Each structure stands twice: as C-alpha cells, then as structure tokens.
Amino acid sequence: MRTYIFLATVLLGAVATAAQQGAPTPELYSKQTLEEMRRLQAATLASDYAYKQTGYLSNNIGPRLSGSPQAARAVEYVADEMRKQGFEVRLQKCMVPRWVRGEERASVVEFPGMAASSTQKLTVAALGGSVATPAEGLTAEIVIVSSFEELNSLGADKVRGKIVVFNYKFDTELQASGFGLAAYGNAVQYRFGGAMAAARLGAVAVLVRSAGGSQNRLVHTGLMGYTDGVTKIPAGAITYEDADLLAWLAKDGRVRVNLVLTPQKFPDVESHNVIADLKGSERPEEIVIVSGHLDSWDLGTGAIDDASGVAMSMSALVQLRRLGLKPKRTIRFIAWMDEESGGRGSGAYFEEEKKNVANHFAAIEADLGASHPIGINFAGKSEVAAFLAPITAVLSKQGATQLQQQGGVGADITPLTRAGVPSFAPWFDQRTYFKYHHTAADTFDKIVPRELAEGASLVAVLAYGLANLEQPLPR
Amino acid sequence: MRTYIFLATVLLGAVATAAQQGAPTPELYSKQTLEEMRRLQAATLASDYAYKQTGYLSNNIGPRLSGSPQAARAVEYVADEMRKQGFEVRLQKCMVPRWVRGEERASVVEFPGMAASSTQKLTVAALGGSVATPAEGLTAEIVIVSSFEELNSLGADKVRGKIVVFNYKFDTELQASGFGLAAYGNAVQYRFGGAMAAARLGAVAVLVRSAGGSQNRLVHTGLMGYTDGVTKIPAGAITYEDADLLAWLAKDGRVRVNLVLTPQKFPDVESHNVIADLKGSERPEEIVIVSGHLDSWDLGTGAIDDASGVAMSMSALVQLRRLGLKPKRTIRFIAWMDEESGGRGSGAYFEEEKKNVANHFAAIEADLGASHPIGINFAGKSEVAAFLAPITAVLSKQGATQLQQQGGVGADITPLTRAGVPSFAPWFDQRTYFKYHHTAADTFDKIVPRELAEGASLVAVLAYGLANLEQPLPR
Numbered sequence: 001m002r003t004y005i006f007l008a009t010v011l012l013g014a015v016a017t018a019a020q021q022g023a024p025t026p027e028l029y030s031k032q033t034l035e036e037m038r039r040l041q042a043a044t045l046a047s048d049y050a051y052k053q054t055g056y057l058s059n060n061i062g063p064r065l066s067g068s069p070q071a072a073r074a075v076e077y078v079a080d081e082m083r084k085q086g087f088e089v090r091l092q093k094c095m096v097p098r099w100v101r102g103e104e105r106a107s108v109v110e111f112p113g114m115a116a117s118s119t120q121k122l123t124v125a126a127l128g129g130s131v132a133t134p135a136e137g138l139t140a141e142i143v144i145v146s147s148f149e150e151l152n153s154l155g156a157d158k159v160r161g162k163i164v165v166f167n168y169k170f171d172t173e174l175q176a177s178g179f180g181l182a183a184y185g186n187a188v189q190y191r192f193g194g195a196m197a198a199a200r201l202g203a204v205a206v207l208v209r210s211a212g213g214s215q216n217r218l219v220h221t222g223l224m225g226y227t228d229g230v231t232k233i234p235a236g237a238i239t240y241e242d243a244d245l246l247a248w249l250a251k252d253g254r255v256r257v258n259l260v261l262t263p264q265k266f267p268d269v270e271s272h273n274v275i276a277d278l279k280g281s282e283r284p285e286e287i288v289i290v291s292g293h294l295d296s297w298d299l300g301t302g303a304i305d306d307a308s309g310v311a312m313s314m315s316a317l318v319q320l321r322r323l324g325l326k327p328k329r330t331i332r333f334i335a336w337m338d339e340e341s342g343g344r345g346s347g348a349y350f351e352e353e354k355k356n357v358a359n360h361f362a363a364i365e366a367d368l369g370a371s372h373p374i375g376i377n378f379a380g381k382s383e384v385a386a387f388l389a390p391i392t393a394v395l396s397k398q399g400a401t402q403l404q405q406q407g408g409v410g411a412d413i414t415p416l417t418r419a420g421v422p423s424f425a426p427w428f429d430q431r432t433y434f435k436y437h438h439t440a441a442d443t444f445d446k447i448v449p450r451e452l453a454e455g456a457s458l459v460a461v462l463a464y465g466l467a468n469l470e471q472p473l474p475r
Numbered sequence: 476m477r478t479y480i481f482l483a484t485v486l487l488g489a490v491a492t493a494a495q496q497g498a499p500t501p502e503l504y505s506k507q508t509l510e511e512m513r514r515l516q517a518a519t520l521a522s523d524y525a526y527k528q529t530g531y532l533s534n535n536i537g538p539r540l541s542g543s544p545q546a547a548r549a550v551e552y553v554a555d556e557m558r559k560q561g562f563e564v565r566l567q568k569c570m571v572p573r574w575v576r577g578e579e580r581a582s583v584v585e586f587p588g589m590a591a592s593s594t595q596k597l598t599v600a601a602l603g604g605s606v607a608t609p610a611e612g613l614t615a616e617i618v619i620v621s622s623f624e625e626l627n628s629l630g631a632d633k634v635r636g637k638i639v640v641f642n643y644k645f646d647t648e649l650q651a652s653g654f655g656l657a658a659y660g661n662a663v664q665y666r667f668g669g670a671m672a673a674a675r676l677g678a679v680a681v682l683v684r685s686a687g688g689s690q691n692r693l694v695h696t697g698l699m700g701y702t703d704g705v706t707k708i709p710a711g712a713i714t715y716e717d718a719d720l721l722a723w724l725a726k727d728g729r730v731r732v733n734l735v736l737t738p739q740k741f742p743d744v745e746s747h748n749v750i751a752d753l754k755g756s757e758r759p760e761e762i763v764i765v766s767g768h769l770d771s772w773d774l775g776t777g778a779i780d781d782a783s784g785v786a787m788s789m790s791a792l793v794q795l796r797r798l799g800l801k802p803k804r805t806i807r808f809i810a811w812m813d814e815e816s817g818g819r820g821s822g823a824y825f826e827e828e829k830k831n832v833a834n835h836f837a838a839i840e841a842d843l844g845a846s847h848p849i850g851i852n853f854a855g856k857s858e859v860a861a862f863l864a865p866i867t868a869v870l871s872k873q874g875a876t877q878l879q880q881q882g883g884v885g886a887d888i889t890p891l892t893r894a895g896v897p898s899f900a901p902w903f904d905q906r907t908y909f910k911y912h913h914t915a916a917d918t919f920d921k922i923v924p925r926e927l928a929e930g931a932s933l934v935a936v937l938a939y940g941l942a943n944l945e946q947p948l949p950r
Contacts, residue, residue, distance in 0.1 A: 055723060056588065059595075059720050059723045059724060060586065060587060060588030060589070060724065060727075061588060061589075061590060062589075062590075062593065062594075062595040063595075063596075068593070069590040069591060069592050069593040070590045070593050072590065073588075073589075073590030073591075073593070077588075111535065112535060113531065113535030113536060113552075114535070114536075114537075114548075115536060115537075115544045115545045115547065115548030116544060116548075117544050118537065118543070118544040118545050118548070119537075120534075120537040120538075120776070121538075123915060214691055215916070215920075215921075216689055216691030216692075216693050216910075216911075216914075216916045217691075217693065217775070217914070217915040217916040217918065218691050218692065218693075240920070241916065241918040241919075241920050244918075244919070244920045245534055245776075245918070245919070248530060248534045248919070249534060249535065252535075300692070301595070301720075435691075436691075439691075439692070440598060440692040441690070441691045441692040441716065443692065443716040443719075443720070444716075444719070444720070444723070445690075445715070445716050445719045446690075
C-alpha cells in the first residue's frame with residue numbers, strides 16, 4: 001500500500017460497532033442473502049485457497065516489482081488460475097515504470113573515535129525511483145534533522161553539499177496501540193518528500209530513517225518523489241538502528257558517509273491489470289469491485305503487501321462459484337498492477353471507466369496486510385455505515401465488527417472513491433503490519449493461515465452483501 | 476557468547492530462590508561488607524558509566540571481530556580508559572585468527588514456477604571461519620534435512636554434489652518461556668558441525684537455518700568448525716524465512732541455488748586481553764575475576780554480545796574505586812579477546828595461570844546480554860549456593876534473586892571452571908537475547924539503560940561479596 005495514506009491519516013470520524021448501530025435491518029438484505037453470506041463465510045473460513053495462492057505468488061514467483069519479469073509472471077499466473085476456475089479473464093494494458101535496484105551500500109568513513117582503516121557499515125536500500133550515485137559512491141558530511149521545519153531552519157548554508165539524514169522516529173507506541181497506519185502516515189512524508197526538500201537547499205543526497213516499526217536492522221523501502229525544477233538527488237532508507245548510530249556519532253563531531261546506490265531506470269514496459277467478472281443475475285451492469293495489487297516491493301516477496309490482498313479477492317470469486325451463489329450485481333475481481341510505483345494500473349482502469357462511474361456500485365481493496373480483521377474501513381457518506389450493519393452482524397462470528405470511516409481506503413480505488421463510489425477495505429489489526437511491509441521480511445511465513453482465511457471471508461461476505469443489497473448505497 | 480553452550484545445555488539442577496535457602500548467613504559476610512554491597516548497588520544503579528562505555532565500544536568503535544582493526548582499537552580504548560580511572564593495565568598477548576567477511580549472496584536459480592530470467596534472492600552470511608566458494612559462486616541442487624540423523628539416513632548417494640540445507644527450527648516457544656539458551660544450544664550444533672557432517676557425505680556446501688529467534692529476515696552468524704581429514708566446504712547461514720522458502724519450493728520439484736561466499740583467511744595477528752587489578756587489602760594473591768569479551772561478531776556492533784559485559788566489568792572496578800571500597804581479595808578485570816573465534820585470549824590466560832589456579836578464588840563472566848538480570852548462574856559445587864544467599868538478599872532489591880547451577884557459565888572462564896574455580900555469571904532474562912545476538916541487529920539501541928545498570932550492579936555486588944567472603948568457597 002502506498003499513496004492513499006495521505007488521505008487516510010485524516011480520520012473522518014465515526015468508529016462504531018455493529019451493535020451500536022442497532023440490529024440488522026432486514027429490508028436491506030433478503031433473508032436468503034443473509035443465509036448465503038453465512039454459508040460463504042463458513043466455506044471461506046474452512047478453505048486454504050487464499051493461503052495457497054498467497055504462497056504461490058510469494059514463493060514460486062517472488063518479489064513482483066512493477067515492470068519486472070516476476071510481475072509479468074504474476075499477471076500470467078493469476079490470469080491462468082482464474083481461467084482454470086472458470087472465469088473469463090481480461091488483461092487491461094498499462095505502461096509501467098521499470099526501475100531496477102542496483103548495488104547499495106553505505107559506510108561511515110569519518111567519525112569520532114574510529115579506528116584507523118576501519119568504517120562502520122550502514123544498512124541501506126535505495127528508495128523506489130531514486131536516481132543513482134556515481135558508481136564509486138559519493139562521500140559527504142551528514143546533517144541530521146527530525147522534521148522539514150528543522151531542515152528549513154538550518155538554511156542552505158548548512159545543508160549545501162551535505163547528505164541530509166531525516167531522523168523522524170516512527171511512533172512504535174501508536175503502532176502498539178493499533179494505529180500503525182497513522183504512525184506510518186506521519187513517517188512516510190519524509191520518505192516521499194525528503195529528497196525534494198533537501199535538494200532545494202543544495203543537499204547531495206538524503207538518507208531517511210525507515211518508515212516502519214521493526215527493531216531488527218530492517219530497512220524499509222517505498223516510493224519517493226521528485227519534482228520539476230528541483231535537482232534529483234539520490235535517496236536511500238537506513239534502519240532505525242543506523243539512524244540512531246549516526247545521531248550518537250554526530251553529537252561528538254564531524255561524521256562523513258560514503259553512499260553507493262546504483263539503481264537504473266529503463267523505459268516504461270507494458271503490463272496489465274488482471275480482471276475477471278462474476279456476472280450479476282439481476283443488474284449485471286452494476287459493479288462491485290474486489291481487489292488487491294499484484295506488484296510488490298522487491299526486498300521481500302510481497303506476501304502481506306499484497307499477495308494476500310490479491311488472494312483474498314481471488315478467493316471471493318472462487319468460493320462463490322464453488323457454492324453456486326449468483327450475485328445480483330456483477331462482482332469484478334481486479335489484480336491491480338503498479339500500485340507501489342505510481343498506480344498506472346488503477347489510472348488505466350479509471351481512464352477507461354470514468355464515464356461508467358455511476359455503474360460502479362462499490363469498490364473494495366484489501367491492501368493493509370493479512371492479520372486478523374477487526375472490521376471494515378469505508379470511505380463515502382457516513383450514512384453508508386447503517387447499510388453495513390447486517391454484514392458486520394454476520395462477521396461478528398469472526399470478531400470483525402468495527403466500522404471506521406476514512407478519507408480513502410486503498411490507493412488503487414481512490415480515483416473511484418473521489419468520483420463518489422462507496423469504497424471499502426478490510427480493517428486489519430495493524431500492530432504487526434508496519435514492522436514488515438516494504439522490508440525484506442515481508443515474506444510468506446508472516447501469513448497466519450486462519451487470519452488470512454478471516455480476511456478472505458470478510459472480503460467475500462462484504463462483496464456478496466453489497467452485490468445483493470436491495471437498495472442503492474448513499475453516494 | 477559461544478562455546479560453553481555445549482556444557483550449559485545440560486542443566487545440573489538446583490534452581491532456588493534466596494528465600495528458599497534461608498536467611499542471610501551473617502558469618503559469611505561481615506555486616507560492613509553487606510552494608511558496602513548495598514552502597515555499591517545503589518551507586519551502580521544510579522550510574523550511566525556502563526551505558527556510556529557500551530555506547531563507545533558499539534558506536535564509536537563498532538564491530539570488533541577478532542583480528543580486526545576495530546578489535547585492536549577496542550583494546551587500546553579500554554586500556555586507556557582503565558588507566559584514566561587510575562588502574563595499572565596489563566595487555567596480555569595472544570595470537571588470534573584473522574578472518575575477513577567478503578561478498579555474500581545467494582539466489583534460487585531454479586524452482587517450480589519461476590519466471591524466465593528471474594531468481595529468488597536468499598539472505599545469507601558466511602559462518603565464521605568458513606572457506607570461500609569460487610568467486611563466481613557454486614551452483615548445486617539442494618537437499619533439506621532437519622537433523623544429523625536425517626542427513627545420515629539419506630546417505631552419500633543423495634547428498635554428493637549437493638548443497639545441504641540444515642533446517643532445524645529454533646524453538647521460539649522455549650525462548651519465550653525464558654529458556655533461550657537451551658533453544659540456542661539445540662540449534663547451534665548444526666551451525667558448528669553442519670559442514671563437517673555434510674562434507675563426509677560429499678556435499679559441496681551447507682546452508683544452515685539461523686540459530687536464533689528473530690522473525691525479521693535476520694541472518695545469524697557464528698563460529699563453525701572443520702576437522703582434519705574431511706573436506707572443508709563453504710558454510711553459510713540463511714534466515715528462517717529463506718529456509719522456509721526453500722522447503723516450500725523443494726516440495727514441488729528440483730531447487731538449485733547459487734551461492735557466493737568469499738571470506739578470506741589471513742595469518743594470525745597479535746592481539747591482547749586487557750587486564751586491570753583492584754588489589755586486595757588482606758589476601759591480594761587471591762583473585763576474583765570480573766570479565767566480558769571485547770571481540771564481537773561483525774554483522775552488528777556487538778552491543779549485547781559483549782560490549783555490555785565488558786562495560787559491566789569495567790564499571791565494577793570503577794564504582795569500587797569511586798566509593799573508596801577496598802576488597803580483601805584482588806578483583807581482576809579482564810576484557811577477553813577472541814571469545815567468538817576460538818578463545819585464544821582465555822587460552823593464553825589459562826596457560827599462564829594454570830599453576831596459579833588455586834589462587835583463583837572465583838571467576839565471573841558476563842556474556843549473556845544486557846537485559847534485566849533475574850539472578851546468578853554458577854558452576855562448581857552445589858554447596859556454593861548457600862554462600863550466595865546473602866548476596867541475592869542484597870540483589871533482591873533489583874529483582875535478581877534466582878540461582879541456577881550449570882556445567883559452565885561463560886566460554887572464557889570455562890578453562891578455570893574445569894580446573895575447579897567456582898564460576899559465576901549474571902543470569903539475564905533470555906527472552907530477547909537470541910533474537911539479536913550474532914546478527915546485524917546486535918546494536919546499541921537494544922541496551923535499556925536501567926537494565927544494563929542492573930547487570931553492572933549485579934556483577935559489582937557479586938564480585939565484591941566474593942572478594943570479601945569470610946570463608947573459602949567449596950571447590
């Protein structure tokens with residue numbers, strides 16, 4: 001998950017349990033629909049389908065960076081698998097960036113106390129989209145700041161020619177309290193905007209303290225940005241341990257760092273969203289999207305971000321077909337391409353469908369991990385909450401009863417959200433997600449089978465419920 | 476910490492609290508000694524001396540692999556610091572190995588489902604002392620086993636020419652229950668003995684699942700062994716995530732791995748133990764050792780293994796001097812060299828002192844981290860426990876009341892232990908140590924100042940108590 005964070009950090013209010021919203025409202029969903037939702041839930045909770053799909057994407061295909069051979073293989077695999085499950089599949093073309101990580105290393109080459117002919121190594125990774133340093137690296141004194149305000153107060157005289165270290169500390173207490181997304185939102189601005197802010201003052205590179213909650217020398221990558229008219233300088237992430245180390249050393253004297261980052265940017269390549277429809281029986285032209293994103297970062301294998309979201313969405317269609325359940329509206333599976341590196345897939349979809357937005361009844365994206373879901377995030381009118389009560393009543397059996405209204409709930413569906421389409425996402429327990437996501441430790445072993453099945457169940461029940469809603473959603 | 480593990484995994488019995496051993500025994504320690512122990516405790520708990528020393532060794536000097544420039548710098552620094560604190564310092568020569576980590580990378584170059592022109596990267600680190608692969612690496616099919624028995628049951632026909640993956644799972648539940656050391660003992664045999672066992676059956680390399688409890692793609696290094704008459708094959712550690720990945724892939728078909736490890740072994744270099752005595756006022760010829768080891772592994776900065784142990788031991792002498800407390804027996808500070816890579820420092824000490832063992836009244840080594848100490852490990856006669864009761868009564872104020880008898884309590888003092896010298900170590904809460912030790916995440920931020928001060932207090936109180944004991948310890 002990536003950019004909608006900028007929206008999501010502003011919580012718009014209304015966190016309420018289903019119970020607080022009164023009993024299920026029978027006129028919204030037929031008795032049959034409610035019964036079918038419960039069958040769908042039971043079947044999904046008992047199934048290992050999503051688990052196997054997540055394993056295949058993570059382990060047998062691996063990291064699926066946008067534009068990579070693995071991302072192409074993932075498109076092919078998911079398309080084949082959905083065809084095997086009896087669906088017609090459409091590949092929707094999009095041109096995606098091709099950025100390839102190169103060498104990356106950094107070391108402290110001057111610091112108070114250092115032994116002759118030694119250095120201290122830093123654990124570093126290029127941020128996605130970063131330009132390269134010279135092949136032999138660049139060496140410069142560092143200047144450490146913990147905010148944009150602090151950087152700007154230093155002014156160009158103290159920044160010019162230096163490597164700016166953004167040492168904003170990820171709020172692990174907020175994370176432990178279940179608000180990992182908010183903690184991430186606060187931290188990620190330096191990852192995305194650090195290079196631009198530092199380059200404006202003449203810095204030669206930036207190193208950003210990892211925007212994650214791990215305590216294990218794990219570096220957190222992710223997209224960074226440049227803007228016209230400001231020099232593009234190399235940008236890397238360092239671990240929180242290395243940021244602490246630099247801060248310790250710098251308080252006693254001059255610290256110089258050698259930084260080598262040699263990523264390469266190639267011309268855009270063709271890639272695809274994978275789309276498959278389960279046709280609606282009564283209103284086939286009205287669409288409920290279930291989705292996750294197929295691309296991932298390249299340090300880990302993208303298991304929780306977001307093979308799991310794709311697998312939950314695949315599972316929704318597959319379980320419905322296995323149970324012979326026919327939604328009234330069309331449920332559309334989409335495996336988005338390029339969520340992490342700019343959203344070219346969702347851009348292509350919106351471009352094509354923008355005249356058809358009115359027929360997009362609802363959109364769901366699962367892109368916040370695969371831990372135990374505690375409820376549903378939604379974006380749209382507050383009145384939508386009441387329409388979800390019968391669904392959370394079903395989901396209460398698996399402990400997913402909370403509703404939370406946010407400005408956006410998933411980067412790929414944000415264009416639809418902005419165009420007025422009621423939007424939804426599984427709301428997962430966030431205490432662990434930001435320890436692993438965008439790091440080398442986003443790997444399949446982090447998936448707890450039962451929790452993944454709970455997520456798949458939530459997506460399926462929510463999609464089927466929305467697709468069979470007897471009334472239109474407020475929008 | 477390294478080798479005494481082979482002893483320590485056999486717990487010899489008797490875990491008891493001070494309370495269970497009856498009230499303090501006044502005739503063992505004078506009232507004055509008991510009062511001084513309490514003053515020493517209070518002063519040490521209030522001091523940041525050990526914290527600053529740990530920080531300097533970890534951050535301003537860095538990884539201190541035996542034979543490295545940083546290890547030499549650490550000897551110089553600790554000697555200077557102890558001189559500055561008013562002690563005469565002796566550097567005791569030892570010749571240590573010089574093994575230098577090179578390039579290390581591994582990738583899965585053939586596996587079921589892989590995309591054309593792609594691989595899956597493995598996170599790998601050479602085990603300490605490993606020979607190198609060819610510069611371009613070696614590529615071979617893997618065979619996965621979880622024990623020596625399973626390996627041997629396969630026989631040479633199924634192992635010859637292959638890379639053996641030892642997939643023994645570190646017991647994280649045992650770790651969570653506080654028995655990390657036992658979990659480590661069970662796992663570390665494959666790290667040390669894996670290459671020998673696999674080479675006997677014709678394997679070309681080994682990869683060992685990390686002998687630690689991290690879940691963060693953290694690779695655990697440490698010493699491995701070769702033996703005469705068996706081919707030396709390269710040995711690396713992989714993370715538990717990568718071991719799980721290989722196991723997943725191998726169940727569906729052939730898996731081949733390319734492994735590049737290019738460490739170099741140079742001739743032995745001269746290094747030193749750092750020794751400083753606080754002379755005894757009544758029996759100066761009798762010695763109580765306080766110690767930690769100055770060398771570390773090279774992936775992290777050796778903060779918890781074992782800058783903290785050295786710092787606690789420095790602190791014991793420094794606090795005693797600051798308080799003007801004069802022990803009856805000599806308290807000898809030793810910062811051992813080469814604990815991790817073979818124990819040349821402790822070997823040199825024992826060689827010199829073996830005729831003087833009778834005058835070694837007791838030996839303490841702090842080498843199990845820096846978390847909250849819950850009591851004292853000891854090796855020697857069971858009757859020693861009763862002599863510790865007054866000390867644990869003092870330490871009860873900081874929650875360190877447990878006694879545990881073990882076969883060995885610290886690698887560097889094990890030669891003395893075996894020669895009959897009663898031996899002691901702080902017994903730390905072990906729930907976190909094996910998540911970090913020997914990994915890149917053994918860094919200064921893992922030190923909790925209060926907990927480190929508790930460890931320093933325990934070492935100081937224990938040493939001063941033993942040095943002022945009115946009776947000889949049973950031996």
